[in-house]
Amino acid sequence: MKKTFKLIDLDCANCAAKMETAIKKLPGVTDASVSFMAQKMTIEADDVDAVMKDVVKCCRKVEPDCEIVL
Amino acid sequence: MTRKQKKMLWRILISFVLFTAALLLPTIWLSGPIPLLSVIQDQGGCGAYALAKWPLFLIPYLVIGWDVLWKAVRNIMNGQVFDENFLMCVATIGALIIGEFPEAVAVMLFYQVGELFQNVAVSRSRQSISELMDIRPDYANIQRDGQLVQVDPEEVAVGDVIVIKAGERVPLDGVVLEGASALDTAALTGESLPRDVAAGDEVISGCVNLSGLLHVKVGKPFGQSTVARILDLVENSSEKKAQAEHFITKFARYYTPIVVFAALALAVIPSLLDGQWGIWVPRALNFLVVSCPCALVISIPLSFFGGIGGASKQGILVKGSNYLEALAQAGVVVFDKTGTLTQGKFSVTAVHPDGMSQEELLELAALAEQFSTHPISKSIVAAWGGTPDQSRAADVEEIAGHGVRAVIDGRTVLAGNGKLMAREGIPLTLDHDHPGTVIHVAVEGRYAGHLVIADQPKATSAQALRELKAAGVRQTVMLTGDAQGAAQAVANELGLDRFYSQLLPAGKVERVENLLQEKSPKETLVFVGDGINDAPVLSRADIGVAMGALGSDAAIEAADIVLMDDDLLKLTAAVRIARKTLSIVRQNVVFALGVKLLVLILSAVGLANMWAAVFADVGVSVLAILNASRMLKAK
Numbered sequence: 002m003k004k005t006f007k008l009i010d011l012d013c014a015n016c017a018a019k020m021e022t023a024i025k026k027l028p029g030v031t032d033a034s035v036s037f038m039a040q041k042m043t044i045e046a047d048d049v050d051a052v053m054k055d056v057v058k059c060c061r062k063v064e065p066d067c068e069i070v071l
Numbered sequence: 072m073t074r075k076q077k078k079m080l081w082r083i084l085i086s087f088v089l090f091t092a093a094l095l096l097p098t099i100w101l102s103g104p105i106p107l108l109s110v111i112q113d114q115g116g117c118g119a120y121a122l123a124k125w126p127l128f129l130i131p132y133l134v135i136g137w138d139v140l141w142k143a144v145r146n147i148m149n150g151q152v153f154d155e156n157f158l159m160c161v162a163t164i165g166a167l168i169i170g171e172f173p174e175a176v177a178v179m180l181f182y183q184v185g186e187l188f189q190n191v192a193v194s195r196s197r198q199s200i201s202e203l204m205d206i207r208p209d210y211a212n213i214q215r216d217g218q219l220v221q222v223d224p225e226e227v228a229v230g231d232v233i234v235i236k237a238g239e240r241v242p243l244d245g246v247v248l249e250g251a252s253a254l255d256t257a258a259l260t261g262e263s264l265p266r267d268v269a270a271g272d273e274v275i276s277g278c279v280n281l282s283g284l285l286h287v288k289v290g291k292p293f294g295q296s297t298v299a300r301i302l303d304l305v306e307n308s309s310e311k312k313a314q315a316e317h318f319i320t321k322f323a324r325y326y327t328p329i330v331v332f333a334a335l336a337l338a339v340i341p342s343l344l345d346g347q348w349g350i351w352v353p354r355a356l357n358f359l360v361v362s363c364p365c366a367l368v369i370s371i372p373l374s375f376f377g378g379i380g381g382a383s384k385q386g387i388l389v390k391g392s393n394y395l396e397a398l399a400q401a402g403v404v405v406f407d408k409t410g411t412l413t414q415g416k417f418s419v420t421a422v423h424p425d426g427m428s429q430e431e432l433l434e435l436a437a438l439a440e441q442f443s444t445h446p447i448s449k450s451i452v453a454a455w456g457g458t459p460d461q462s463r464a465a466d467v468e469e470i471a472g473h474g475v476r477a478v479i480d481g482r483t484v485l486a487g488n489g490k491l492m493a494r495e496g497i498p499l500t501l502d503h504d505h506p507g508t509v510i511h512v513a514v515e516g517r518y519a520g521h522l523v524i525a526d527q528p529k530a531t532s533a534q535a536l537r538e539l540k541a542a543g544v545r546q547t548v549m550l551t552g553d554a555q556g557a558a559q560a561v562a563n564e565l566g567l568d569r570f571y572s573q574l575l576p577a578g579k580v581e582r583v584e585n586l587l588q589e590k591s592p593k594e595t596l597v598f599v600g601d602g603i604n605d606a607p608v609l610s611r612a613d614i615g616v617a618m619g620a621l622g623s624d625a626a627i628e629a630a631d632i633v634l635m636d637d638d639l640l641k642l643t644a645a646v647r648i649a650r651k652t653l654s655i656v657r658q659n660v661v662f663a664l665g666v667k668l669l670v671l672i673l674s675a676v677g678l679a680n681m682w683a684a685v686f687a688d689v690g691v692s693v694l695a696i697l698n699a700s701r702m703l704k705a706k
Binding site for chain 1: 146149150154155190197309310311312320323324363364365368369373376
């Protein structure tokens with residue numbers, strides 16, 4: 002399953018790259034892509050809704066100002 | 072500017088005023104010492120107590136830098152140590168400790184100005200790209216109880232009739248029931264010539280109705296309409312990242328820690344040797360400022376994003392940065408013949424009469440063939456031009472696999488292939504060895520000449536192939552299921568390097584696989600087809616390009632790059648845009664790394680101050696962004 006989320010206040014390109022790396026490492030996540038330019042995040046997982054809690058936590062850790070629109 | 076950016080601008084201005092005030096304020100002399108707040112200064116030859124400057128500079132420093140400090144603390148607590156906030160803090164606090172107050176404030180101020188500038192530049196280019204792709208219709212007009220109501224296009228069901236007024240965007244795909252108009256397809260295809268539509272024609276969402284009122288019966292729900300599919304495709308294109316992007320993010324992961332440790336080494340090792348901490352520590356602080364990787368990380372996706380945006384403006388949809396990157400290295404371009412290099416429809420290319428005029432021969436053939444539905448017969452009628460007079464032809468008899476026999480104006484006319492002539496025992500008196508299909512005509516048992524019917528190359532194909540070669544494509548190859556002769560003729564006319572004829576669909580895949588093995592690993596193989604029946608080849612090639620995709624679902628699905636109309640010149644435009652994007656990416660990487668490296672070296676030997684270091688960080692980012700935004704205007 003693949004889902005795309007909008008991101009608000011993703012201000013730095015390096016943070017986007019760090020977020021992507023961190024999310025990819027989460028258990029249950031098959032693939033992730035964070036686009037700084039499009040301000041979007043695509044998560045691929047068997048059950049996207051189940052991993053979203055971890056993803057949000059992970060993003061908050063890397064870039065606390067950035068908000069994921071669920 | 073957003074509210075956040077405006078707020079930042081105010082902070083910068085306030086801090087700047089306070090900073091200037093602190094710089095200009097004269098020394099205030101004190102009568103006696105105050106702990107922490109007084110320093111001993113020289114007053115007319117003897118030492119006296121003066122008010123210390125640091126509180127004056129600390130105010131603008133905190134005004135401008137509090138959020139950087141706060142973010143650094145917060146990120147360290149989250150286990151993210153080496154980020155730019157932390158590096159800026161260490162560098163500026165270090166400067167404060169060694170007594171360089173104005174530098175500390177100025178560096179923080181300059182850093183924030185750069186960040187703001189960067190922020191504005193990125194949101195500007197993001198905005199201009201989304202404006203390029205602004206083809207989403209806002210509403211659809213629907214007739215309800217005799218009144219026109221505006222509804223959300225998503226609410227319109229298949230089979231509903233929508234009304235499109237002049238100047239409005241077509242919201243959903245459908246068929247015109249009533250009305251005639253010209254449609255501007257520029258937003259979809261980049262083609263500026265309007266397309267005329269009338270009742271019975273299909274219209275595609277995203278076009279703009281230029282003149283008349285149209286009543287359209289909706290053929291597809293919004294989610295499956297052309298405009299929604301295109302938007303979906305373009306919006307998701309940033310998902311597939313280019314090699315260059317992966318490289319740079321990976322690079323950034325190592326770059327920052329390495330520079331930070333180099334800074335640490337620079338601060339400690341020489342100082343232990345010569346004891347001059349006051350020289351080495353400031354130099355090391357410069358290193359920290361330079362160690363931010365943001366300029367690099369930001370400029371590359373921005374360049375690709377701009378390239379994809381600029382391409383879509385011209386009706387070229389690129390499904391990901393990786394494809395744009397691969398297209399820039401195109402070395403072998405393989406074309407499908409029918410519908411790609413050629414028009415995909417038959418037309419009369421030559422009329423060779425024997426004993427009558429060309430017009431007479433064409434007329435006879437058209438009259439004889441008028442009742443046939445075969446594409447070749449239709450092309451003869453089309454070449455003749457008028458509507459044939461049915462009453463002039465009698466006793467029309469189709470001879471399967473051979474041709475037609477008819478009595479026209481009282482004379483028996485035969486029109487068909489060589490087998491028909493042989494069967495009737497009519498000798499062929501003209502040389503008839505032409506590429507394409509030859510239709511012979513005989514009148515009253517006497518040979519009257521022949522017509523040559525072929526699938527003609529598109530008007531722009533030859534030019535497009537020349538331009539591809541000029542753009543650095545090494546080899547052009549044509550694949551076709553047609554006979555050798557027809558293939559040879561097209562290949563010669565267009566100047567293709569190689570061609571393979573009489574191929575079945577599976578044979579095309581095989582050929583492409585052979586070509587993939589032959590090419591050098593540095594170059595990529597592009598396959599261009601019309602998206603019909605060539606999905607396996609499209610996916611097998613490094614880059615599959617489908618053309619003439621306006622309205623074709625299969626092509627949009629299977630291809631990596633989609634050309635919205637069927638003009639091959641779009642392909643050369645795509646290659647040009649890809650090359651330009653890649654050259655901007657390269658420029659940015661070399662420039663950003665070069666400046667950073669230069670400043671690192673100059674800092675190490677003490678020739679660069681913290682101003683240069685801040686320029687190497689944010690200044691370079693801004694320049695890289697400006698360079699990348701050139702892609703938006705690419706032709």
